[in-house]
Amino acid sequence: xxxxxxxxxxxxxxxxxxxxPVSEKWLQLTTWEEVAEAIRRLAVRGAPxxxxxxxxxxxxxxxxxxxxxxxxxxxxxxxxxxxxxxxxAVNLFWALKRLEGVWRxxxxxxxxxxxxxLLIEARRIHAExxxxxxxxxxxxxxxxxxxxxxxxxxxxGGLATGGYGTALGVVRSAWAEGKLNRAFLCETxxxxxxxxxxxxxxxQEGIPFRVLVDGAAGALLSRGEVKAVLVGADRIxxxxxxxxxxxxxxxxxxxxRHGVPLYVVAPLSTVDRDTxxxxxxxxxxxxxxxxxxxxxxxxxxEGSEAWNPAFDVTPAELIAAIVTERGVLRPPYEQxxxxxxx
Ligand code: MRU
Numbered sequence: 001x002x003x004x005x006x007x008x009x010x011x012x013x014x015x016x017x018x019x020x021p022v023s024e025k026w027l028q029l030t031t032w033e034e035v036a037e038a039i040r041r042l043a044v045r046g047a048p049x050x051x052x053x054x055x056x057x058x059x060x061x062x063x064x065x066x067x068x069x070x071x072x073x074x075x076x077x078x079x080x081x082x083x084x085x086x087x088x089a090v091n092l093f094w095a096l097k098r099l100e101g102v103w104r105x106x107x108x109x110x111x112x113x114x115x116x117x118l119l120i121e122a123r124r125i126h127a128e129x130x131x132x133x134x135x136x137x138x139x140x141x142x143x144x145x146x147x148x149x150x151x152x153x154x155x156x157g158g159l160a161t162g163g164y165g166t167a168l169g170v171v172r173s174a175w176a177e178g179k180l181n182r183a184f185l186c187e188t189x190x191x192x193x194x195x196x197x198x199x200x201x202x203x204q205e206g207i208p209f210r211v212l213v214d215g216a217a218g219a220l221l222s223r224g225e226v227k228a229v230l231v232g233a234d235r236i237x238x239x240x241x242x243x244x245x246x247x248x249x250x251x252x253x254x255x256x257r258h259g260v261p262l263y264v265v266a267p268l269s270t271v272d273r274d275t276x277x278x279x280x281x282x283x284x285x286x287x288x289x290x291x292x293x294x295x296x297x298x299x300x301x302e303g304s305e306a307w308n309p310a311f312d313v314t315p316a317e318l319i320a321a322i323v324t325e326r327g328v329l330r331p332p333y334e335q336x337x338x339x340x341x342x
């Protein structure tokens with residue numbers, strides 16, 4: 001199973017996703033600042049993987065610091081610094097909050113004991129994600145008729161999570177159960193997480209797929225071959241509105257037009273009940289160069305400007321179901337989410 005984040009005794013190893021599929025290079029990170037930078041530049045990416053990496057980064061922040069005051073200030077500086085790395089994926093803030101709770105609980109204990117408890121919690125977040133994904137995969141596969149082809153966007157596999165994956169986890173489970181015909185992968189401009197990363201994962205497992213340009217999704221859906229659109233999530237608001245990779249909203253409109261269900265596949269750690277609707281979800285805007293010079297090659301005249309939102313919001317009414325580790329949630333989502341999280 002692909003695991004992009006590995007902890008070994010004071011070092012966080014991350015598979016650098018910016019270099020895939022051309023080269024497989026593992027980063028060895030020993031400071032929280034290095035992890036924050038890896039998150040910012042998408043060496044580690046995908047909402048659950050970002051949360052997991054941030055958890056370990058807080059352990060690194062107090063690694064080798066034994067004086068309580070010094071450790072407290074290192075912890076809080078790291079927590080603020082990590083929270084500023086990327087704004088949309090709520091798993092980042094969720095993981096930081098969990099570790100902040102542990103740090104508070106150990107305020108009267110030795111720093112050594114507190115650090116040990118932090119590491120246990122960071123590992124727990126990691127392990128829960130992998131377990132949750134497998135359950136999600138099973139729930140999602142049940143929704144698909146045998147012989148289905150599905151359409152996906154971005155990378156939602158082992159690379160984007162603790163391992164296994166969310167939407168791509170459903171693809172894995174459906175394939176294992178003999179239900180999948182093939183997966184169609186939107187290449188996912190501008191950073192090509194679909195063609196670079198999803199394809200890299202599926203090739204290794206011999207799961208049949210085809211890559212298409214994002215603009216071909218409508219033509220594909222109009223042919224009737226695709227039985228479901230499977231997407232991940234970076235943040236699900238209390239009413240079910242979902243922020244995910246830019247282009248997901250377009251898929252939602254197209255799926256609706258062609259009567260194909262769009263399923264959001266995500267762990268409950270991606271649900272943010274403090275954000276009432278999609279309108280309040282902060283959407284990250286990234287640099288022009290990602291669009292104007294993809295893969296480092298100039299693709300627009302010098303001096304061009306661009307608009308580069310990394311995510312969009314798909315309104316709840318375009319989402320047929322939200323597949324979680326606690327089952328398949330159906331509208332109205334406000335109530336279904338509240339019940340799943342109770
Ligand atoms: O900018 P990215 O690559 O971090 O965006 C990732 C996505 O949008 C994924 O679909 C989402 O995080 C879910 S990953 C299981």
